[in-house]
Structures are given as structure tokens and as C-alpha cells.
Amino acid sequence: MEKYWLTAVIILLLVIAFYAVSRKFRRANPWGKTPYERQEYFLSPAEKQFYDVLLELVGEEITICPKPSVREVLRVRDDVKRDRLKYFNWISQKHVDFVLCDRETMQILCAVELDDRTHERSDRRQRDAFLDKAFAKAGLPLFHIPCKQNYGAEELNPLYRFLCQDLLELSEEEEDAPRCPDCGVPMVVRTVSQGPRKGQQFYGCPNFPRCRRTRPLQ
Ligand SMILES: [Zn+2]
Incomplete structure (x- = not known):
């Protein structure tokens, strides 16, 4: 009987020792395992197709940065003392589809999101609303472009006019044009197409139908 107990205690001690050693080893070498494989393409087919459209649109003076982390584009304001880490964490794990920069200075000009079906999911909608608000508050325009087979003037015009505002003869x-309070992008002049106010003009958000903000045109 005594022998049985002794064996049990020894086994128990061995188990504890093994556990302690393996834990110490894991701590000393937290990246022991690297279960990764390379991804073949940096952009999905839809993103690549839109990237080519963007390349044509922006010309040589602007460079396109695909999929940067939001923390590379926004930062927590210096005057925020409480919960800095929390606010940082909110943006650190998110990315935007494209950021456009001045090629010479790499000054950040605006961000562009390609909205596909996944943006209709409720978790994505929450994320989108958070990012829209964060970008608008930071004063960085965030354009949403619906994912399509072909991109025409209707989708690209607001972005084009924003990028070329110095070159175009704007009315x-x-x-x-005021900036949309939700998206931070300059609003565009639209005309009511039907109903009793047909023909009247107003400012609308270029991210319509995602964003339905309007402003009267004085
Ligand atoms: Zn808007």
C-alpha cells in the first residue's frame, strides 16, 4: 500500500516538473512555432481591378498605398490623456483599402474604400460607421466606391474632382461645397430628378447611397 502511494507521488511530481519546464520553455521561446504560408496575391481580383482603375485616375503625381493599417493614417490626438491605449487599439487592427498620397511628399490626401457585399454585414456596418466618424473627425476624406464590374463617371467623379480641384474650373x-459631416468628403451639387421639387439643386454626399446626408444649396 505504501509503495502505491510513493509511486503516485513520484508521478505527480514528475507531471508538475514537466509542466513547469515546458511552460518556462514556451515563455522563453514564444515564437517557437511558425505555422504560416505565403499568400500568393496581395490584392483580391476585385481590389486589383479597382486598383488599375485608380492608377489611371490618379495620374503620376499621386501614389496609391493599398491596405494600410488605420494606425498609419490616423493617430490619437496628443490632448487625449485618458484611455490612449484603448483608442489606439480601436484603430490598430483595422485597415482601409487604399490611401492616396502625394508622390513627392507622401502627404496623405484621402482614403478610399471599395464597398463589396461584405460591407452589408452588420459587423462590417458598425466598423464602417466607426471609421467614417473617425476619419471625418480627423479631417481626412474617406471615399466609398461601390464594387462593380466597370467603373464610370458616376462612381469616380467625386474622387476625381477632389484630387484635381486645383486643376479643374470649379463652379x-x-x-x-461643405464637407459631409459623416464622411469628411466635399459634398457634390445634385439636382432633384423627380417630385414637386424637381429641378432644384442641393448638396449631397458623394458616398450616396451609403450616406444620405444633404445640405441646402444657398
Ligand atoms: Zn457622407
Whole structure:
């Protein structure tokens, strides 16, 4: 009987020792395993197709950075003392599809999101609303472009006009256009196409139908 107990105690001690050693080893070498494989393509087919469209649109003076982390584009304001880490963590794991920069200075000009079906999911919608608000507050325009087979003037015009505002002859209304409070992008002049107010003009968010913000045109 005594022998049985002794064996049990020894086994128990061995188990504890093994556990302690393996734990110490794991701590000393936290990256012991590397279960990764390379991804073949950096962009999905839809992203690549849109990237080519963007390349044509932006010309030589602007460079396109695909999929940067939001933490490379926004930062927590210096005057925020409480919960800095929390606010940082909120953006550190997210990325945007494209960021456009001045090629010479790498100054950040705006961000572009390609909205595919996944953006209709409720978790994505929450993420989108958070990012829209964060970018708008930070004063960095965030354009949403619906994912399509072909991209025409309707989808690309607001972005094009924003990037080329110095080169284009903008009308007075376009120059005075307010920024959408939700997206931070300059609003565009639209015309009511039907109903009793048909023909009247107003400012609308270029991210319509995602964003339905409007402003009266004075
Ligand atoms: Zn908007």
C-alpha cells in the first residue's frame, strides 16, 4: 500500500516538473512555432481591378498605398490623456483599402474604400460607421466606391474632382461645397430628378447611397 502511494507521488511530481519546464520553455521561446504560408496575391481580383482603375485616375503625381493599417493614417490626438491605449487599439487592427498620397511628399490626401457585399454585414456596418466618424473627425476624406464590374463617371467623379480641384474650373457652388459631416468628403451639387421639387439643386454626399446626408444649396 505504501509503495502505491510513493509511486503516485513520484508521478505527480514528475507531471508538475514537466509542466513547469515546458511552460518556462514556451515563455522563453514564444515564437517557437511558425505555422504560416505565403499568400500568393496581395490584392483580391476585385481590389486589383479597382486598383488599375485608380492608377489611371490618379495620374503620376499621386501614389496609391493599398491596405494600410488605420494606425498609419490616423493617430490619437496628443490632448487625449485618458484611455490612449484603448483608442489606439480601436484603430490598430483595422485597415482601409487604399490611401492616396502625394508622390513627392507622401502627404496623405484621402482614403478610399471599395464597398463589396461584405460591407452589408452588420459587423462590417458598425466598423464602417466607426471609421467614417473617425476619419471625418480627423479631417481626412474617406471615399466609398461601390464594387462593380466597370467603373464610370458616376462612381469616380467625386474622387476625381477632389484630387484635381486645383486643376479643374470649379463652379462657385462646387468651390463652396461643405464637407459631409459623416464622411469628411466635399459634398457634390445634385439636382432633384423627380417630385414637386424637381429641378432644384442641393448638396449631397458623394458616398450616396451609403450616406444620405444633404445640405441646402444657398
Ligand atoms: Zn457622407
